[in-house]
Amino acid sequence: MTEITASNAQEIEDKEHPMGNLGTPASNAKHGERALGFWFYLMSDSIIFALLFANYEVLINGVADGPRANEIFEIGRAAQETALLLLSSFTFGMITISALSGKRNLALIWLVVTFILGAGFIVLELLEFKELIDDGHGPQRSGFLSSFFALVATHGLHVLFGLIMLAVIAAQMLSKGLTEPVLSRLYRVGLFWHFLDLIWIGIFSIVYLPGIL
Amino acid sequence: MFGRLSMDALPLYSPVALSGAAVTVLGALVAVAVLTYFKAWGWLWRNYLTTVDHKKIGIMYIVLALIMLLRGFFDAIMMRSQQVMSVAGEGYLEGDHFQQIFSAHGTIMIFFMAMPFMSGLINYLLPLQVGARDVAYPYMNALSFWLTAAGAGLVLISLVVGKFSTAGWTGYPPYSGILRSPGVGVDYWIWSIFISGWGTTMSAINFIVTIIRRRAPGMKLMHMPIFTWTVLCASIIILLCFPALTVATALLGLDRIFEMHNFTNEAGGNIMNFANIFWMWGHPEVYILVLPAFGIFSEVSATFSSKKLYGYKHMVSATAVITIFSMLVWLHHFFTMGSSAYVNAVFGIATMIIGIPTGLKIFNWMFTMYRGKVRFHSTIYWLLGFIVLFVIGGATGVMHAIVPVDYNLHNTTFLVAHFHNMIIPGVLFGYLAGYNYWFPKAFGFQLDEKWGKRIFWGWFLGFICAFMPLYALGLMGLPRRTAEIYDPSFMPLLVVAFIGACLVLFAIIGMLIQLYVSIKNRDKLRDTTGDPWDGRTLEWTIPSPPPEFNFARVPYIDEIDGYAEAKRKGESLKLGPYEDIEMPKSTPIAFIIGVISFVAGFAAVWQIWWLFFVSLVAILAATIVRSYNDHDEYEITAEEVKEIMESHQGVSS
Ligand code: HEM
Ligand SMILES: [Cu+2]
Numbered sequence: 073m074t075e076i077t078a079s080n081a082q083e084i085e086d087k088e089h090p091m092g093n094l095g096t097p098a099s100n101a102k103h104g105e106r107a108l109g110f111w112f113y114l115m116s117d118s119i120i121f122a123l124l125f126a127n128y129e130v131l132i133n134g135v136a137d138g139p140r141a142n143e144i145f146e147i148g149r150a151a152q153e154t155a156l157l158l159l160s161s162f163t164f165g166m167i168t169i170s171a172l173s174g175k176r177n178l179a180l181i182w183l184v185v186t187f188i189l190g191a192g193f194i195v196l197e198l199l200e201f202k203e204l205i206d207d208g209h210g211p212q213r214s215g216f217l218s219s220f221f222a223l224v225a226t227h228g229l230h231v232l233f234g235l236i237m238l239a240v241i242a243a244q245m246l247s248k249g250l251t252e253p254v255l256s257r258l259y260r261v262g263l264f265w266h267f268l269d270l271i272w273i274g275i276f277s278i279v280y281l282p283g284i285l
Numbered sequence: 286m287f288g289r290l291s292m293d294a295l296p297l298y299s300p301v302a303l304s305g306a307a308v309t310v311l312g313a314l315v316a317v318a319v320l321t322y323f324k325a326w327g328w329l330w331r332n333y334l335t336t337v338d339h340k341k342i343g344i345m346y347i348v349l350a351l352i353m354l355l356r357g358f359f360d361a362i363m364m365r366s367q368q369v370m371s372v373a374g375e376g377y378l379e380g381d382h383f384q385q386i387f388s389a390h391g392t393i394m395i396f397f398m399a400m401p402f403m404s405g406l407i408n409y410l411l412p413l414q415v416g417a418r419d420v421a422y423p424y425m426n427a428l429s430f431w432l433t434a435a436g437a438g439l440v441l442i443s444l445v446v447g448k449f450s451t452a453g454w455t456g457y458p459p460y461s462g463i464l465r466s467p468g469v470g471v472d473y474w475i476w477s478i479f480i481s482g483w484g485t486t487m488s489a490i491n492f493i494v495t496i497i498r499r500r501a502p503g504m505k506l507m508h509m510p511i512f513t514w515t516v517l518c519a520s521i522i523i524l525l526c527f528p529a530l531t532v533a534t535a536l537l538g539l540d541r542i543f544e545m546h547n548f549t550n551e552a553g554g555n556i557m558n559f560a561n562i563f564w565m566w567g568h569p570e571v572y573i574l575v576l577p578a579f580g581i582f583s584e585v586s587a588t589f590s591s592k593k594l595y596g597y598k599h600m601v602s603a604t605a606v607i608t609i610f611s612m613l614v615w616l617h618h619f620f621t622m623g624s625s626a627y628v629n630a631v632f633g634i635a636t637m638i639i640g641i642p643t644g645l646k647i648f649n650w651m652f653t654m655y656r657g658k659v660r661f662h663s664t665i666y667w668l669l670g671f672i673v674l675f676v677i678g679g680a681t682g683v684m685h686a687i688v689p690v691d692y693n694l695h696n697t698t699f700l701v702a703h704f705h706n707m708i709i710p711g712v713l714f715g716y717l718a719g720y721n722y723w724f725p726k727a728f729g730f731q732l733d734e735k736w737g738k739r740i741f742w743g744w745f746l747g748f749i750c751a752f753m754p755l756y757a758l759g760l761m762g763l764p765r766r767t768a769e770i771y772d773p774s775f776m777p778l779l780v781v782a783f784i785g786a787c788l789v790l791f792a793i794i795g796m797l798i799q800l801y802v803s804i805k806n807r808d809k810l811r812d813t814t815g816d817p818w819d820g821r822t823l824e825w826t827i828p829s830p831p832p833e834f835n836f837a838r839v840p841y842i843d844e845i846d847g848y849a850e851a852k853r854k855g856e857s858l859k860l861g862p863y864e865d866i867e868m869p870k871s872t873p874i875a876f877i878i879g880v881i882s883f884v885a886g887f888a889a890v891w892q893i894w895w896l897f898f899v900s901l902v903a904i905l906a907a908t909i910v911r912s913y914n915d916h917d918e919y920e921i922t923a924e925e926v927k928e929i930m931e932s933h934q935g936v937s938s
Contacts, residue, residue, distance in 0.1 A: 101498075104498075105421050105494055105498050106422075108494050108497065108498065109421060109422060109490050109491070109493075109494045112489075112490045112493055112494065112524060113486075113490055115524060115525075116486055116490070116524050116525070116527070116528050117528070119525060119528040119529070120528040120531060120532055123528065123529055123532040123562055123565075124532060126562075127532070127536065127547060127558055127562070130555055130558055131547070131553060131554070131555055131558070133553075134546070134552075134553025134554060134555060135553055136546075136551070136552040136553035138553075211539075211543060211545045212543065212544050212545060212546070213552070214546060214552050214553040215546040215547060215549070215552055215553030215554035215555060216553055217546075218539070218540070218545035218546045218547045218554065219547055221545070222535075222536060222539060222545070222547065236905070240909055240912060244912075244913070248915075251915070253915040257912065
């Protein structure tokens with residue numbers, strides 16, 4: 073059988089554990105490992121959203137003489153939010169591409185664009201919340217509205233968190249350059265960002281679309 | 286400025302509560318005094334508080350679990366004595382206080398005793414069993430621990446400042462809603478498990494990635510030790526089910542803080558959503574706890590019978606089947622809450638199906654011992670006691686799965702007897718066996734065997750006396766969670782149950798004595814071989830206690846129980862030369878985030894919102910600072926490794 077030495081340990085490792093790099097840009101095994109863990113985290117997080125969706129579906133008729141979905145949701149604004157988020161997923165892709173080809177400044181520009189799009193999404197969402205609350209349709213109004221706010225605001229908080237991570241990554245790109253750890257972090261923030269996009273598509277189709285149809 | 290916090294929060298309203306608070310504060314003060322007296326703060330800081338070594342983190346988890354076991358047991362014996370006293374007179378506990386006690390007991394035992402005990406054993410053993418130098422994310426591992434400790438701290442401080450929940454460990458609305466429970470008790474419950482739940486989810490990710498990526502070269506999945514398998518399955522359940530606990534507690538918290546209506550009875554809320562979401566976590570939780578215990582029993586049965594585990598492959602598939610089915614039966618916790626007969630029947634049958642793989646496991650353990658050279662060491666006593674008692678618990682579990690029977694029994698002490706019957710022999714006995722089995726690995730000397738047997742008999746007989754009467758009392762109609770019992774015909778059995786609890790008390794005191802005696806005689810009990818039980822798996826190939834890098838040379842394993850096989854054939858594990866080793870550096874950040882999380886939880890309970898937000902920002906800042914750290918490793922050269930290994934005489938790793 074093979075003798076293990078320091079030099080061939082990694083080779084054996086790769087042969088024995090093919091479930092490795094899951095497409096990370098970094099070749100380093102450690103960063104592949106981090107990406108793998110992040111995938112598991114996203115799996116867990118998606119179950120949080122699944123349960124919030126389920127809670128929403130169960131409570132959708134619990135309106136307690138308050139408004140129903142089709143009376144309060146504006147498809148126009150939801151469409152704008154969707155556009156911003158989808159676009160930001162595209163621009164995030166551009167960050168990744170520029171960063172991988174070593175164009176730091178270009179990556180930073182795309183990063184700023186992504187940040188602005190994400191921040192725009194948050195602003196629109198806050199406006200919507202404010203209007204609902206001003207009209208007396210706040211989360212206290214009914215079970216339906218409680219579950220709506222719980223679901224959509226959880227997603228919004230995730231986006232906010234993503235924005236903070238974007239800012240940190242930008243700072244690190246500036247101070248450290250496109251080093252392997254920074255690229256590996258960028259990769260994980262990217263996973264997170266695209267994941268949020270996916271969840272939003274769920275929200276748009278389950279919360280907003282049926283409201284107007 | 287201080288939210289809801291005022292002088293009224295101090296437990297001056299009742300002498301019993303006051304003495305509880307006094308004991309807690311005194312315990313903390315004694316700990317501080319002892320550490321100061323022995324000038325141990327620096328040592329503690331360097332070796333434990335800032336460590337990222339999975340072995341030390343494992344030890345801290347187990348210390349936490351043992352402290353919480355004491356506290357949880359104290360609650361139990363208070364309930365037992367109250368019930369006995371109430372038959373003749375009134376007892377010494379107010380109803381409200383009794384409710385706090387059973388809520389704290391359940392919460393502590395599940396979240397802060399059993400879970401940390403499990404995480405501790407896994408942390409210590411998992412990297413050793415798969416031949417790794419550490420878990421995949423050492424820093425996150427430390428963070429997980431400190432979040433768990435922060436949650437435990439919140440439960441402990443609830444005894445001193447304010448009150449704990451009266452809504453049971455399950456916190457059902459509407460009782461746990463703000464209208465019925467306006468105080469801070471339920472908030473303590475919510476925040477303590479919310480915070481520690483984050484830690485648990487992160488550890489699960491850590492364990493899964495460690496198993497997938499850090500196995501020794503040559504070790505295929507079907508070569509992994511069975512304990513590692515059960516850890517993998519339990520971690521998968523955690524990953525998929527803890528989110529449900531997070532959602533249930535978060536939505537309940539929103540209802541309480543913002544008067545929302547997710548789980549209220551009015552304004553369109555739906556309280557059944559809570560029951561469903563909570564038990565989507567709650568039932569699988571039992572399997573999270575019991576699978577690693579099964580893994581330990583498997584290791585113990587093989588080692589102490591000097592034989593291969595009977596039916597390794599079947600054990601693995603049984604574990605996998607249990608993993609899947611554990612997530613499909615949650616509704617059996619509320620058969621009586623108005624689902625249709627059809628739904629109840631489906632969940633009842635699904636519940637019974639779990640008995641099949643579990644029964645298979647029991648037979649495999651027995652076949653492992655059959656015709657083996659069984660060494661009757663106290664470690665295998667736990668397995669034997671478990672087999673006897675667990676079968677009874679399984680039978681009463683199937684009774685509960687029969688819906689009409691459950692309608693009669695579900696809120697009586699029969700249920701209390703049943704779940705203790707699963708969880709004490711099934712979970713706690715397993716962990717105690719693991720504690721006994723791996724103690725010499727962690728500390729380099731064995732535990733005192735005479736006390737080991739006494740402790741076993743205390744738990745075993747104590748368990749029988751304490752819980753078998755509850756089956757009978759339940760059939761006689763005694764409801765659970767009852768502070769005052771007037772019917773004198775319940776008296777004799779209640780006294781037996783009380784005596785049982787006292788026997789367990791002896792066992793718990795025995796555990797402390799055993800530690801003391803073993804430390805005193807550690808020279809006599811010393812294990813110089815690293816392999817005191819003639820073990821079968823990789824952890825026994827290295828010195829006890831292991832060096833910080835675990836394996837000086839990466840072993841090559843390509844069969845089940847590779848170490849035992851190598852010993853049998855007289856071969857080595859195909860080890861290469863010494864090499865330079867990179868190990869993660871200690872960091873205080875995980876500890877700091879744990880402390881701030883505790884502050885955040887405390888602030889949220891008392892609605893001191895400014896402090897809450899300051900804490901959140903501080904946690905974020907600490908995390909960002911940490912993310913700047915690209916070089917958290919230091920190197921041990923091959924030369925140093927050689928020196929360290931040669932100082933362990935007689936060990937051949
Ligand atoms: C050490 C011996 C123990 C004794 C004497 C004991 C005793 C008790 C008693 C008297 C109750 C209240 C029964 C009632 O509702 O009337 C109780 C409830 C409970 N116990 Fe234990 N217990 C012990 C160990 C444990 C352990 C090890 C666990 C879990 C790991 C545990 C988990 C629970 C839970 C979850 C409840 C339900 C609390 C509630 O109703 O909310 N117990 N126990
Ligand atoms: Cu269950």
